Amino acid sequence: MQGRDPHRTGAARLALTFLRVGVMNEVQYRVNFFIQLVQSLLTIATGLTALALVFSQTDDLGGWTRPQLLAVMGVFTIVGGMIRSVIQPNMQRVVEDVREGRLDFALTKPADAQVLVSVRDVRLWQLTDVGVGLIVLVIALIQIGDGVGWQAIVAFVGILAIGLVAIYCFWLMLASASFWLVRMNEVQELFDGVYRAGQYPVGIYPGWLKYGLTFLVPLAFAVTVPSEAVTGRLTWQAVTVAGATTVVLLALSRWFWQRGLRRYGGASS
Amino acid sequence: MQQPSAESGVVVEDLCKTFKVPVREAGLKASLSSLFHRETRDVAAVDGVSFSIQAGEVVGFLGPNGAGKTTTLKLLSGLLHPTSGRCSVLGFEPRARPAALLRQITLVMGNRNQLQWDLPAMDSFELNRAIYRIPRADFVRLRDEMIELLDLGDLVNKPVRNLSLGERMKVEIAGSLLHQPKVLFLDEPTIGLDITMQKRIRTFVADYNQRYEATVMLTSHYMADVQALCKRVIVIHHGRILFDGELASLADRFSLDKTITARLADGEEVKVSAARSEIAAATSKLLGERDVVDLTIEDPPIEDLIERLFSSEQRP
Numbered sequence: 001m002q003g004r005d006p007h008r009t010g011a012a013r014l015a016l017t018f019l020r021v022g023v024m025n026e027v028q029y030r031v032n033f034f035i036q037l038v039q040s041l042l043t044i045a046t047g048l049t050a051l052a053l054v055f056s057q058t059d060d061l062g063g064w065t066r067p068q069l070l071a072v073m074g075v076f077t078i079v080g081g082m083i084r085s086v087i088q089p090n091m092q093r094v095v096e097d098v099r100e101g102r103l104d105f106a107l108t109k110p111a112d113a114q115v116l117v118s119v120r121d122v123r124l125w126q127l128t129d130v131g132v133g134l135i136v137l138v139i140a141l142i143q144i145g146d147g148v149g150w151q152a153i154v155a156f157v158g159i160l161a162i163g164l165v166a167i168y169c170f171w172l173m174l175a176s177a178s179f180w181l182v183r184m185n186e187v188q189e190l191f192d193g194v195y196r197a198g199q200y201p202v203g204i205y206p207g208w209l210k211y212g213l214t215f216l217v218p219l220a221f222a223v224t225v226p227s228e229a230v231t232g233r234l235t236w237q238a239v240t241v242a243g244a245t246t247v248v249l250l251a252l253s254r255w256f257w258q259r260g261l262r263r264y265g266g267a268s269s
Numbered sequence: 270m271q272q273p274s275a276e277s278g279v280v281v282e283d284l285c286k287t288f289k290v291p292v293r294e295a296g297l298k299a300s301l302s303s304l305f306h307r308e309t310r311d312v313a314a315v316d317g318v319s320f321s322i323q324a325g326e327v328v329g330f331l332g333p334n335g336a337g338k339t340t341t342l343k344l345l346s347g348l349l350h351p352t353s354g355r356c357s358v359l360g361f362e363p364r365a366r367p368a369a370l371l372r373q374i375t376l377v378m379g380n381r382n383q384l385q386w387d388l389p390a391m392d393s394f395e396l397n398r399a400i401y402r403i404p405r406a407d408f409v410r411l412r413d414e415m416i417e418l419l420d421l422g423d424l425v426n427k428p429v430r431n432l433s434l435g436e437r438m439k440v441e442i443a444g445s446l447l448h449q450p451k452v453l454f455l456d457e458p459t460i461g462l463d464i465t466m467q468k469r470i471r472t473f474v475a476d477y478n479q480r481y482e483a484t485v486m487l488t489s490h491y492m493a494d495v496q497a498l499c500k501r502v503i504v505i506h507h508g509r510i511l512f513d514g515e516l517a518s519l520a521d522r523f524s525l526d527k528t529i530t531a532r533l534a535d536g537e538e539v540k541v542s543a544a545r546s547e548i549a550a551a552t553s554k555l556l557g558e559r560d561v562v563d564l565t566i567e568d569p570p571i572e573d574l575i576e577r578l579f580s581s582e583q584r585p
Contacts, residue, residue, distance in 0.1 A: 010402065017399035021392045025385070105383035108346050109400045110371035116400070262350065 014111055015119040022122035029125075036125040040077070040132040047073050047199060062204035067143035069200070072227040074137030076199050079163065079222050081129025083195070087168050088188065089121035094175040095184050103264060114257055118168070141230065148230060156229040159239065162246050163222030169249035170218055172257055179260030198223040215245060277360045278484045279322040279345060279452065284354035286315040286340050286508075314340040316508035317354070324359075324451070327478050327485040329499035329516070331575060337508040338488040339378075342454045345486070346376045358452055372401060375450040379457035382429065382441055390425040390440040394447060401448035408447065415443035419473055435466035442470065446477065453477070455487045459494055471497050492571045504578055511578050519574050521545070531555055532563040 026032070051073060055066045064072070094117050097103040106116050141148055174191065178184045198219040202210050214220040221242040228234045289309040315337045322328050330338050343349045345356055347363035347370070356363060361370035384393040398408045416425060419439045429437060442458065455474065459467040471494055478485050478498075489495055495502060495516070502519065504512040512519060526542040529552060533539060539559065543551035548566065555561065 014399050017396060021385075021388065021396055024392065025388050102381060102383075104343070104348055104376065104378070104381070107348055107366065108371060108374070108376045110368035111400050113366075264348070 011112060011115040014115060018119040019122055022120075023124055026122065026124035032125045033128065036128045037132075040081075040128040043129075044073075044077060044132050044136060047077075050199075062201060064201055064204070065144075067140050068227075068231045068233075070140035070143065071137055071231050072201055072223065073199060074133045074135075074140055075160075075227045075230070076223050077133030077136060078130050079133075079160070079167075079198075079226070080195065081126050081131075081133060082164055083167055083171075083222075084129065085123045085126035086121075087164070087171050088191075089123050090118050091171040091175040092188055093117070093121055095178045095187060098175075098178045098264065099183065107261070107264070113261065114172070114254060118172070137230070144231060146232060148232075152230055152232060152234075155234060155239075156226050159221070159229045159234070159242060160226040162242050163218065163226055166218035166221045166242070166246045166249050169246070169253035172253040176253070176257045176260040179263045195219065201227065218245060218249065221245065277357065278324040278326060279320075279356070279358050279486065281321065281341075281345075281356045282319050282354055284315055284318045284341070284344060284356050285313065285352045286337075286344055286349060287311045287313050287352045313508050315344065315351075318505065318508070318510055319354075320503055320510065320513055322484055322486065324484050325478070325482040326501065327475075327487065327499050329495035329502040330486055330488040330505065331495065331502055332488075332505040333579065336505045338505060339456055340508075341505070342376065342456055342486065342488070346374060346454055347371070348376075372448060373450055374452040374454065375445040375448070376454045377442060377445045377456065377458050379438065379455075379460035382437060384429045384437075384441060384444055386430050387428055389428055390421075390444060393429070394425070394444055397444055397447050403448055407449075411447050411449060412443075415446060418476060419443055420469070435462045438462060438466070438470065442473070449481060451481070451483055453483055453485045453487075455485065455489075457488055457490065459489060459491055467491060467494065474498060492575075496571060504575065506579055516571070519571075519578075526569065528567045528569070529555060530565045530567065531559065531561045534560040534562050 048070075051066075051069060054061060055069075059066070061069060094103070097106070097117075103117075106120075107113055109116060171191070174184075174187050178187075194213075194217050197205070197209075197213055201224045202213045202220040203224065205213065210220075225234070225238050225242050228238060288311070290312050292308045292310045318337070318341060330341070332338050340349065344351055345358055345363055347366040350364045359370060359373055361367050363370060384390055385396070394408075394412055397403075398405075403411075415421065419442065421439060421443060424432060424436050424440055425443075429440065432440065438458065446453075453474075458474070459470055462470070474485060474487070475498055477483060485498070487494065487498060500515055502512070502514070502516050503510060504519075512522070526544055527548050529541045529543060529548070531539045531541070539555070541551055541555060552564070552566065556564070
């Protein structure tokens with residue numbers, strides 16, 4: 001157990017244990033699977049309709065062809081499912097716990113508090129979006145028809161992971177803001193609203209919005225750049241910027257979280 | 270840096286915690302102006318508290334709501350940073366939340382639950398095992414011991430949300446002790462529970478203290494808890510310590526009257542109040558004059574003592 005970096009191995013083990021217990025818990029509520037599946041299918045149907053409308057007017061949107069945009073939508077759905085299954089439930093719980101003073105219990109444990117609050121919850125059935133998104137992505141790739149090499153798949157998975165970490169950091173900063181603001185009930189709606197913008201490649205938006213969606217809310221790294229990877233549009237520049245930004249975000253969000261912790265007084269009983 | 274040592278229990282020196290509380294008058298206008306200019310007031314929740322607790326001691330921490338009990342416990346468990354003063358637990362400074370300290374303490378709050386709501390307690394125990402990195406064999410032994418001592422039986426296999434308040438508290442306590450903590454901070458562990466359940470938990474805490482020589486700091490509104498568990502009490506009010514000493518000497522300090530209750534041969538019951546110094550004389554007088562079958566001498570109820578303590582504080 002005492003590896004070279006006991007702190008890190010501890011974090012991974014902790015995450016796996018929580019994941020296992022969380023999944024066991026979710027499996028009890030099988031009806032949620034069907035509800036989520038219907039929800040996923042409805043969402044993708046709405047998205048496809050919008051896409052069809054766009055391409056009834058034009059053949060090209062900001063340099064992206066129809067099947068390429070379909071791929072973006074697939075990636076968008078996959079990433080959304082992942083965010084809603086593991087990132088969002090944990091971060092929302094932080095917001096609630098701060099308000100109700102329940103964070104006490106996470107802080108009196110001999111584990112890194114940030115790791116602990118980031119792995120406590122999992123919404124298994126939100127992963128239906130990942131399944132539906134994958135299907136859409138595969139269909140899009142078949143339509144593109146160039147064939148996808150294993151390098152592209154490796155790049156896609158790698159970039160996707162980087163993008164998810166970036167989104168996690170962004171959410172952690174949002175959640176940490178609750179140490180100062182206390183009431184942040186609407187923060188999830190705010191995030192959902194902004195996330196919806198990721199349905200299209202950020203390149204199609206005007207400059208200020210493009211940069212906002214890249215560096216302020218790191219949507220570009222979570223959706224657009226992975227989509228570039230799988231549609232053969234990836235540049236080394238994009239990878240470098242995504243990696244560097246994510247490293248900066250990791251440090252920044254941890255700093256912000258720890259500043260917040262110091263302010264935490266817990267709701268009095 | 271102080272050296273952590275196994276012997277030391279809890280040491281608190283001139284501890285202060287001040288909260289900034291926003292001041293806002295009622296009404297829309299006041300709320301709007303507070304958006305731009307926020308006035309705050311300093312409230313001293315803990316105001317120069319000093320005490321020390323030996324390892325293995327059980328201490329009752331008494332005081333009315335808002336006296337600073339919970340704030341002190343939170344300072345001791347590293348949740349709050351002191352405004353000034355120092356505290357140490359097992360030789361560690363809690364504010365830095367060192368893992369070596371957190372692994373040896375536990376915080377139980379009677380009005381909150383930390384087990385996963387939708388899961389059986391058994392699963393939450395498993396999570397605690399991962400958090401505290403308890404070796405499998407120790408974990409199983411301790412878990413089964415808790416299940417037996419607290420008479421949990423099948424309760425650990427039901428989702429926590431389906432348990433009654435008392436049952437939930439029992440599994441809560443079991444979960445908080447799986448890592449065999451050396452220091453227990455128990456904040457109102459019996460709140461809202463019925464008498465039987467209170468007793469059960471009390472016995473269990475006494476048992477745990479004996480078995481593992483653990484230090485226990487307990488706050489409770491139920492005097493029975495304190496009387497049963499704590500030889501020593503610390504009474505805190507408005508963030509200051511009013512009394513620190515043996516529960517028995519609290520009665521001496523205020524020299525309240527004792528009550529003699531005598532049952533006579535004809536079935537009549539006589540109650541006589543007498544000051545401590547005159548209790549012997551009063552008893553012999555009663556025994557000489559009446560035909561007494563049974564006799565008890567009682568200390569004044571602890572509630573009366575505490576009340577006396579608080580009112581004496583208000584008129585310094």
